[in-house]
Amino acid sequence: MITLNADEARAALDLPSVIEALRAMFRDGCEAPVRHHHAIAAEGQPTATMLLMPAWLAGRYLGVKLVNVFPGNGARGLPAVQGVYLLFSGETGELIASIEGNELTARRTVAASALAASYLAREDAATLLVVGTGRLAHLMPHAHAAVRPVRKVLVWGRDQAKAAALARDLAGQGFAASAAADLPAAVAEADIVSSVTLSREPLVRGAWLKPGAHLDLVGGFTPEMREADDDALRRASVFIDTPGALQEAGDIVVPLTTGVLRKEEIRADLAALTRGEHPGRTRPDEITFFKSVGAAAEDLAAAMLAYQRARAATARPTP
Incomplete structure (x- = not known):
C-alpha cells in the first residue's frame, strides 16, 4: 500500500x-452515488x-473520501477542512493507497474551477479577484492561470491583514497581486471573480459584475450558505459542477425555492461541457455564473493520478 x-x-x-x-473523468464518467452529508x-x-x-x-x-469541515477552526489556526482519501483496487477491493485529504481536496477543487473557466471565462481574462483568504485562495490564482492569461490578482477578505499577507505571497510567486479594500470596485474590475468563503450571506452583488465577467462560487456547500445575491443569477448564464448543486448549494437551492431561478435555466454541468453538449460561453459580453459543491x-480522478504517479516513481506496475 502507498501512503502519501x-x-x-x-x-x-x-x-x-x-x-x-x-x-x-467528467467526459468519460464514473459511478458516484450521492454523498453522505x-x-x-x-x-x-x-x-x-x-x-x-x-x-x-x-x-x-x-x-472514498472522508472529510470533516469545522468552520470554527480558523480561530485555532487550523484548516477548516480535514480529511483522508482511501483508494482501493477495483478488482480485489484491497486498500492500495491512503492519501492526505486536505491537499487532494484543495487541488481538485481549484482544478474544477479552472476546468469550468476553460469553457466559461473569456479567453483574454487577465484580472482575477479572489474573495477569501484561506487555503483555496492561495491556490486559485495558479489554477486559473493554467487555463487563462491571468496576470493581475486582487485579494479581498474580511480580515484586511490576511488579504495583504496573501497578496504579498502571490506577488512573490510572480503575480501582480494586491489587497483590495473596496469589494464593489474590485468585482467591477475583475474578469474572473472566485469566491472561496464559508459565508452564509451574499458577498458578491450581481450589479457589480462587468459585462463579460465570469463568477466562480466555490466556498458554499450547504443550502444555508451563499456567496452571491439573486441579481448575479438574473444577469448571468448559470452553470453547475454536478446535479448535486441542486440539493446542496445555497446559491442554487435558495433561488430555485424562491423562483428567482428555474431548473431549466441552468445551462449545463461539467459533464455536458466536457462532452461538448454545451458550448459554454457564447458571447464576449456574456456574464457566466459557475457554482461548484465538489x-x-x-476526488477519484485526483487520487488515481496521485497513485499512478507514486507507483511510476517506484517502477511498479499499476493494477
Whole structure:
C-alpha cells in the first residue's frame, strides 16, 4: 500500500495535470452515488459537517473520501477542512493507497474551477479577484492561470491583514497581486471573480459584475450558505459542477425555492461541457455564473493520478 502525506500529494498533483484528469473523468464518467452529508454539533462553535464521498470505475479503482469541515477552526489556526482519501483496487477491493485529504481536496477543487473557466471565462481574462483568504485562495490564482492569461490578482477578505499577507505571497510567486479594500470596485474590475468563503450571506452583488465577467462560487456547500445575491443569477448564464448543486448549494437551492431561478435555466454541468453538449460561453459580453459543491468523481480522478504517479516513481506496475 502507498501512503502519501501532504507534501507527497502536492508533488504528485500539479494543477495542470489535475485539470486534465478532471476533464477526462467528467467526459468519460464514473459511478458516484450521492454523498453522505451529516451535521455534527460542536459545542461553542459553528456546526461541523462530516462528508463521505464514494466513487468507482468498475474493475479498475474504487475509493472514498472522508472529510470533516469545522468552520470554527480558523480561530485555532487550523484548516477548516480535514480529511483522508482511501483508494482501493477495483478488482480485489484491497486498500492500495491512503492519501492526505486536505491537499487532494484543495487541488481538485481549484482544478474544477479552472476546468469550468476553460469553457466559461473569456479567453483574454487577465484580472482575477479572489474573495477569501484561506487555503483555496492561495491556490486559485495558479489554477486559473493554467487555463487563462491571468496576470493581475486582487485579494479581498474580511480580515484586511490576511488579504495583504496573501497578496504579498502571490506577488512573490510572480503575480501582480494586491489587497483590495473596496469589494464593489474590485468585482467591477475583475474578469474572473472566485469566491472561496464559508459565508452564509451574499458577498458578491450581481450589479457589480462587468459585462463579460465570469463568477466562480466555490466556498458554499450547504443550502444555508451563499456567496452571491439573486441579481448575479438574473444577469448571468448559470452553470453547475454536478446535479448535486441542486440539493446542496445555497446559491442554487435558495433561488430555485424562491423562483428567482428555474431548473431549466441552468445551462449545463461539467459533464455536458466536457462532452461538448454545451458550448459554454457564447458571447464576449456574456456574464457566466459557475457554482461548484465538489464531487466524488473529482476526488477519484485526483487520487488515481496521485497513485499512478507514486507507483511510476517506484517502477511498479499499476493494477
